[in-house]
Amino acid sequence: MTTTRTPRERAAFLTDGCDHVETLSELAQRLETGRPLRVYLGLDPTSADLHIGHAVVLRLLQRFVEDGHDVILLIGDFTARIGDPSGRNALRPPLSTEQIEANMQTYAAQAGKVLDMSRVTLRYNSEWLSKLTFSDIYKLLSQTTVAQMLERNDFKQRYENGTPIALHEFVYPVAVAYDSVAMNVDVELGGSDQLFNLLISRPYQVHAGQLPEICITVPLLEGLDGEKKMSKSLGNHIGLTDPPNDMFGKTMSIPDRLIPRYARLAAWWPAERVAELEAGLAAGRVSPMDEKKRIAEDLVTMYHGRDAARTARDWFERTIQRREIPAEMPELPLGGHSKVADVIVAAKFAESKRAAARLIGEGAVKIDGAVVEDPAARWTATGPAVLQVGSRKFVRVIP
């Protein structure tokens, strides 16, 4: 714990780079008491994989760990079972218990890539939510009005557009608010899209005779498309468990205007360095591609280590930029297939034989560097041969 800084300075340090803090002075006051604060982040186990967008808030949580606070990672197993409002304006189906269990298994491990899990308490909100009686829930619901709910942008838009809003979706923010009450927390973190959900915890805590939590939100990282927020279901994400080459390549694919954003939120460059980068880009002093490579390399280093990052960079430069055939690639036994299209399907480079035949017709398929032209071509190589589909899918086929 830092003792040389004033509470105000500590509060500013802890919330550096955050979107919204409700409120900074409360945080400073709370820090002034000298006791470790109880800080939590809620995650819904709705998908099995965390991505680098999640890492932004996990990193903030880690900052609180390092500052000596009681940090809780709350898995929303109960809320996930009920179903919740999703930012995609669609009703998200409730998950089965098995799915949730499976997802939760991988969560802690993946969060551990950013968070020091040995200093984090893992909790599940079924612990208290499943014990509430119907009359408890009635009392909780009476504390919030429909008008307040409709203030939330997502609900407002959906109501105006005539998109259905199920009643249970109104209950979801209340359930999340109750999490804060049940754990009597001092600080709650979330993405900026969660601000509403975080804020309504405060009156609930006051009502329960607690101090209202300080709500801190972090910027949402845009996905690879540069348009929507990063999300696995949109397929525009970089997973924390993605292999090095994928991480590197995906980072290279972001639109140029996202470079500073990724430098800051994905590669965690300090604010000054990002400012410098922005100035350099604007003035045309630095090459966007080189900067992307730096960001990509830093990112891969974070999750796979320096060597893997270097290898990934090398792979990208050879295979993608210079279109060379990579030195290493998976091997696939020919397994009695006689047509090239069948081998493509066996290598999982196409979903069906028709799709494979189309790829050949498009000139996308090469064997040992030579384009295959006939969609019905037979596999004629007698020794190991490199099958390439598109510019980055390779497999060594062993007869």
Next chain:
RNA sequence: GGGUCGGUGGUCGAGUGGUUAAUGGCACCGGACUGUAAAUUCGGCUCGCGAAAGCGAUACGCAGGUUCAAAUCCUGCCCGGCCCA
């Protein structure tokens, strides 16, 4: 509960009895180009069999029906929006 409109391919959205897997946008895949997996541009985008021309199967909420022929008409059911209660 009553009225009314609607449920189309990964998604949005045309299409209202007849060469046809179904216009188009987006997404996705591929070619060219490029510092780039960006932008642009061109092409592809249900599955199986066949060397190929082709043949066959499945598809417009679900189940039946009418018809030589239905995503398109009829009946029932399921689901949803809006208005009224």
